[in-house]
Amino acid sequence: MSNQIQKHRKKLSIGSIVVYSFLCIASILSLFPFYWMFVMATRPSAAYNTIPPTLTPGNMLVENFNKVLNQIDFFGGMWNSFVLCVVVTIVVLFISSLAGFAFAKFKFPGKNILFVAILVTMIIPPQLGLIPQYFLISKAGLLDTLAGVMILSFLNPLGIFLMRQYISGAVPDELIEAAKLDGCSNFRIYWRIVLPIILPAFATLGIIVFTAVWGEFLWQFTVLRDPDSYTIQVALAQLSNTNNIDFGMILSGVFWATVPLLIIFLLFNRLFISSITEGSVKS
Amino acid sequence: MNSIRKKEPIFKKKRFRSEEKKDMISGYLYIAPFFIIFTLIGLYPALFSFYLAFQKWNGLSPMTFNGFGNFQLVLTDPLFWKSVYNTIIMGVMGTAPQLIVGLILAYLLNMAFLKFKSFFRVTIFMPYLTSMVAVALIFSVLFSNHESSLANYVLTHLFGLDPISWAASEWGTKIAISLMVFWRWVGYNTIIYLAGIQSIPNDLYEAATVDGANKFQQLWYITIPMMKPFIILTVFTSTVGAMQLFSEPTVFLGADAFTRDEAMTIVMYLYRDAFRLQSFGTASATAIILLVIITLFAVINLRLVQGFGRKKRGVQK
Known part of the structure; x- marks a missing residue:
């Protein structure tokens, strides 16, 4: 009997060793490019040509970053991306929650058809309208402006969907009825009653929108041609576009552009992971 | 809501009817921003792509019809x-x-x-x-x-x-x-x-x-x-x-x-x-x-x- 238990335990431990080693390898492979990016950001470009490869950090952290600053407007790009993401996030939260509120709590003819129509817009590939969109933005004089980039990102069908789901569940009808009897206007109900209740959903949707807009490239690359208007993504892409490629400099730029987002992620990782799962699973 | 309606006198009923209308207007108003932006910069460009696909155009000179060319x-x-x-x-x-x-x-x-x-x-x-x-x-x-x-x-x-x-x-x-x-x-x-x-x-x-x-x-x-x-x-x-x-x-x-x-x-x-x-x-x-x-x-x-x-x-x- 005791022999059997021992056998069982031994079997388990071999299985768990396999599991742990598989997960450790996966973690190392996930983390290694980050670490290596840091190493290269602290080394001269020549470190790249050594065999075996350099795997420990050097002391060129500041020099490499200075080279980045000579090549692109790094802080300008970060600022532009930041402004872009903040404005888009706020506008999307507002548009989505307002529409989600309407779909969840009001009766009006054609409601279901309109809701389905919003969901259908999700499957249109963004490249389909790319060229006319470019000319529209150009006609409106919005080329090389953040406003030109923003306006496309204001369209977020997923946001309306998530907000409708959340509001139908989290905001009781009685509360709205009671407010109406007290003579509250519908917008006041939205502002004073619905908004405070759905703040957790704002965190979820906010994270989804912010990270998506931060990393988006095709549209930003199309609209922003003037270096002063570059977001960080477009600016970074220029680093590999020069003839004289300096690997230390490239990775220094990528490193400093990635670090802020990573720090925010590591601080709020639970919220991040649950938000992004929720966003895709619910749809 | 139904029980309230039964109990309330007639003038209240009227109030409710206008309330429903108000809700309807609010409903349309609140979903309008998405649909306005979508029509302008989502739907219209997507449809225009279908038109443009049959035109010859370099972005400057006028378009010319090109069929399936x-x-x-x-x-x-x-x-x-x-x-x-x-x-x-x-x-x-x-x-x-x-x-x-x-x-x-x-x-x-x-x-x-x-x-x-x-x-x-x-x-x-x-x-x-x-x-x-x-x-x-x-x-x-x-x-x-x-x-x-x-x-x-x-x-x-x-x-x-x-x-x-x-x-x-x-x-x-x-x-x-x-x-x-x-x-x-x-x-x-x-x-x-x-x-x-x-x-x-x-x-x-x-x-x-x-x-x-x-x-x-x-x-x-x-x-x-x-x-x-x-x-x-x-x-x-x-x-x-x-x-x-x-x-x-x-x-x-x-x-x-x-x-x-x-x-x-x-x-x-x-x-x-x-x-x-x-x-x-x-x-x-x-x-x-x-x-x-x-x-x-x-x-x-x-x-x-x-x-x-x-x-x-x-x-x-």
Whole structure:
């Protein structure tokens, strides 16, 4: 009997060793490019040509970053991306929650058809309208402006969907009825009653929108041609576009552009992971 | 609300009717912003693409009707077919392993005895946080043409193979780009699968254990069928995403992106036609063809996944 238990335990431990080693390898492979990016950001470009490869950090952290600053407007790009993401996030939260509120709590003819129509817009590939969109933005004089980039990102069908789901569940009808009897206007109900209740959903949707807009490239690359208007993504892409490629400099730029987002992620990782799962699973 | 209505006197009823009207107006008003922006910058451009696809236009001079000429031009262009081929190859290499590894990782992360769960979850998810541009740049250094690049070092010293010029060879570019797609997305899919596995009620496993099903049978007959909606979701999103591949190859190849053809994708072909060659008619035709291709692949893949599940249920019976 005791022999059997021992056998069982031994079997388990071999299985768990396999599991742990598989997960450790996966973690190392996930983390290694980050670490290596840091190493290269602290080394001269020549470190790249050594065999075996350099795997420990050097002391060129500041020099490499200075080279980045000579090549692109790094802080300008970060600022532009930041402004872009903040404005888009706020506008999307507002548009989505307002529409989600309407779909969840009001009766009006054609409601279901309109809701389905919003969901259908999700499957249109963004490249389909790319060229006319470019000319529209150009006609409106919005080329090389953040406003030109923003306006496309204001369209977020997923946001309306998530907000409708959340509001139908989290905001009781009685509360709205009671407010109406007290003579509250519908917008006041939205502002004073619905908004405070759905703040957790704002965190979820906010994270989804912010990270998506931060990393988006095709549209930003199309609209922003003037270096002063570059977001960080477009600016970074220029680093590999020069003839004289300096690997230390490239990775220094990528490193400093990635670090802020990573720090925010590591601080709020639970919220991040649950938000992004929720966003895709619910749809 | 009904009970109130019955009790209230007539003038109250009137108030309610106007209330309903008010709600209706509010409803339309609150959903209006989305529809106004969508009509202007979503729907109108999408429809205009269909018009533009039949015009010859360089962006400056007036458009001239070209019939199916643009489609003919695109469909007889070897470079277009090369881009379709490249997109499919990189799509398969980048997403199929990703989904399989994601499933395995999610299964392992869900094991009851596992410690450091959140550590593994966070590290495996982390690559998703880097933007596509950042990933492409990191990989462009990891997989540079130099003999001393890390990828070539591993190839030559650990496996005894010849170095590959990753940014200039037919398979080198495709493998490097597929690997960066894999690296960035595998954690994302793992987390979605994990959410799926955790949503399976425990009773099912308990009942199966009572019935004498072993771990493998449980995986095959409970976990995978119950995961089907999540697998369909990820297959759909990664198929659509793979067909739209643009940023990674563009940034990875840098200055060569639109002059070399080893990694040119359909969207890159479209972009090159429009913004490098000022041929907006053919680019719009390409956009329409892309729409058809995406729809086709999404439908085929969904059918495959659904068929796969159905067959298995048949076996189970």
